[in-house]
Amino acid sequence: MQYQTPHSQSVAIIGASGYVGAELTRLVNEHSALTLIGCYVSEHSSDAGKLLGDLHPQYAHCLSMPLQPLSSAAKVAIIEQAATVFLCTDHEVSVALAPEFLQAGLRVIDLSGGFRLHDANQYSDFYGFEHKHTDWLGRAVYGLAEWHAADIATAQLVAVPGCYPTAALMALLPLKQKALLTDDKLIVNAVSGVTGAGRKGALNTHGAELSLQAYGLFSHRHTPEISQQLQQNVLFTPHLANFPRGILATVYANLYDQVTDTEIEGAYQCYAGQPLVRVKAQSRPAIKNVVHQPFVDIGWHREGNQLIMLSAIDNLLKGAASQAIQCINLQLGLPVEEGLL
Numbered sequence: 001m002q003y004q005t006p007h008s009q010s011v012a013i014i015g016a017s018g019y020v021g022a023e024l025t026r027l028v029n030e031h032s033a034l035t036l037i038g039c040y041v042s043e044h045s046s047d048a049g050k051l052l053g054d055l056h057p058q059y060a061h062c063l064s065m066p067l068q069p070l071s072s073a074a075k076v077a078i079i080e081q082a083a084t085v086f087l088c089t090d091h092e093v094s095v096a097l098a099p100e101f102l103q104a105g106l107r108v109i110d111l112s113g114g115f116r117l118h119d120a121n122q123y124s125d126f127y128g129f130e131h132k133h134t135d136w137l138g139r140a141v142y143g144l145a146e147w148h149a150a151d152i153a154t155a156q157l158v159a160v161p162g163c164y165p166t167a168a169l170m171a172l173l174p175l176k177q178k179a180l181l182t183d184d185k186l187i188v189n190a191v192s193g194v195t196g197a198g199r200k201g202a203l204n205t206h207g208a209e210l211s212l213q214a215y216g217l218f219s220h221r222h223t224p225e226i227s228q229q230l231q232q233n234v235l236f237t238p239h240l241a242n243f244p245r246g247i248l249a250t251v252y253a254n255l256y257d258q259v260t261d262t263e264i265e266g267a268y269q270c271y272a273g274q275p276l277v278r279v280k281a282q283s284r285p286a287i288k289n290v291v292h293q294p295f296v297d298i299g300w301h302r303e304g305n306q307l308i309m310l311s312a313i314d315n316l317l318k319g320a321a322s323q324a325i326q327c328i329n330l331q332l333g334l335p336v337e338e339g340l341l
Contacts, residue, residue, distance in 0.1 A: 008033055009332060012078045014040045014097065015088030017047040017067055019195045019245075020111055022056040023321035024086055029062055031325065031339035033332055036065070037081045042093070043069040079104045084331075086324060087112060092129045098157065099133050107331065108157050109324050115140035115159040116225050126221040142229065145326035145336055146274050147173060153330045160327065163319025164190050164222045164238055167249035169229050170277065170296045171309040174267040175253070176230055181307075182254040186232060190249035191239040192315055193287075212241045245316055246287035251309040255302065264300060264307070271298075275337045276318070276326070285312035294322035294340040 011028060015021045016039035028034045041047045048069040053060035055067075068074055078085060084107040087094045094114035101108050113127065115136055123131040131137070141155035142148055144166065152158055161169070168188045175181050194210060216238050223236045255264075261281070271277040276294050283299035290297055290312045297312045313319050322340050329338045 008035045009084060009328075010035045010037050010082045011084045011086060011328070012036070012038050012040065012082040013086045013088065014070060015090075015093075015111075016052060017041050017045070017050075017055055018088060019316055020320040021088040022052060022059060022063065023316045024088060024111070024324060025052060025063055025065075026059050027321055027325050027339060028086075033334060033338065034328070038074075038078070039065055039067050040070040040074060040078075041067045042089075043071050045069065075100065079106065082106060084109060084328060086110075087114075088320075091127055095129075095131060095133055099136060102136070102156055107155070109143070109160060109327055110140075110158065111160045111320050111324055113159075113162060113221060113225070115157060116142065116161065118228060119224070122224045126219070126224055143323060143327045144169060144173075144229070145323055145330060146170070146271065146277060149330050149336070152327050153333070155331070158324075158327045160320065160324050162222045162225055163192065163247055163313070163315040164188075164220075164236070164249065165225045165229065166319050166323065167247045167296065167311040167313050168226050168234075168236070168251055170313075171249065171251050171298050171300075171311040172230060172253070174270050175264065175307075176232070177270070178263065178267040180255055180259050180263060180267060181232075182256055182305075183232065184254045186230070186234045187252040188226065188234055188236045188249060189239070189251075190236070190247055191241050192247045193243045193245040194240060195245045195316055210240065210242045212239060214239050243287075245314055246291050247311075247313050247315045247319060248285065248287050249309075249311045251311065253307045253309070255305045255307050257305065259305075261302070264302070268298070268300075275335075276322075276340070283310075285310045287312050290314050290318070292317070294318050294326075294337070 053063040087110045091112040094112040120134040140157045140159040141151045143158040143160040279298045285297035
């Protein structure tokens with residue numbers, strides 16, 4: 001397919017001071033088809049007025065822009081100047097902000113969990129707040145780029161998947177699509193680097209306190225997200241580890257009788273034309289091979305009807321910022337990897 005390079009599109013990033021926001025800002029800044037009109041933080045944030053490069057010195061050479069407070073005047077400027085807004089904000093903040101820009105005709109690519117779930121009641125159960133804009137839940141397109149490309153391309157609101165769900169779903173969906181898995185509950189154990197906990201400090205993520213530990217047992221907010229996409233029950237257990245970034249997910253599923261290795265390999269052929277997905281049977285994906293990269297690495301092993309899938313991603317990139325770039329590439333008619341390789 002031949003792509004025509006579009007005119008540069010103006011974008012704004014809200015919540016740019018965090019780990020994901022900084023990565024996204026870097027990617028937008030380096031993207032030939034995107035023009036960044038501004039980086040914003042909440043109006044009363046202690047980061048307002050600071051240079052993004054001062055908060056993230058590794059990017060000081062390319063992120064010299066100031067973090068602007070998101071005042072009422074700033075919102076008006078965004079609506080007047082931008083075509084797309086990226087939200088890297090807290091879930092509840094995204095729920096409040098997104099409709100303002102959507103109603104003004106802008107596109108919104110939301111990296112929070114504010115619009116990922118279809119069932120509004122699950123926000124009270126798993127996110128701890130009542131969703132105030134449930135009318136948008138049915139209109140948001142789930143931004144798993146390799147699986148929903150056509151819908152993403154025309155969506156006004158894209159809900160970028162969570163980092164853990166991205167790792168799990170990329171391994172599971174090809175087999176689910178081909179009906180190779182039984183209806184037994186799927187088990188997903190995943191380990192994330194500490195950047196997954198966000199930039200704001202907390203005792204349990206402090207270096208002296210942090211160890212390899214499970215959290216969110218039976219109650220993590222990504223459980224309904226994974227189950228929703230698979231239409232199957234999932235037992236998901238996340239773990240936080242003492243390394244900066246990356247996710248390794250180990251996924252356990254049962255195959256139907258008579259499923260062959262050839263059928264498994266055939267299912268994963270859906271990724272044959274996807275430049276950011278690397279699948280290799282019998283491989284053991286490692287975080288070191290995907291850190292600072294936009295790839296997902298997938299390997300699988302089976303013994304009888306038991307299947308183990310391994311999936312590795314960078315939680316800040318394929319799990320967030322680079323997947324958001326994949327989504328806007330699809331909306332601009334560009335190759336999905338544009339600006340990422």
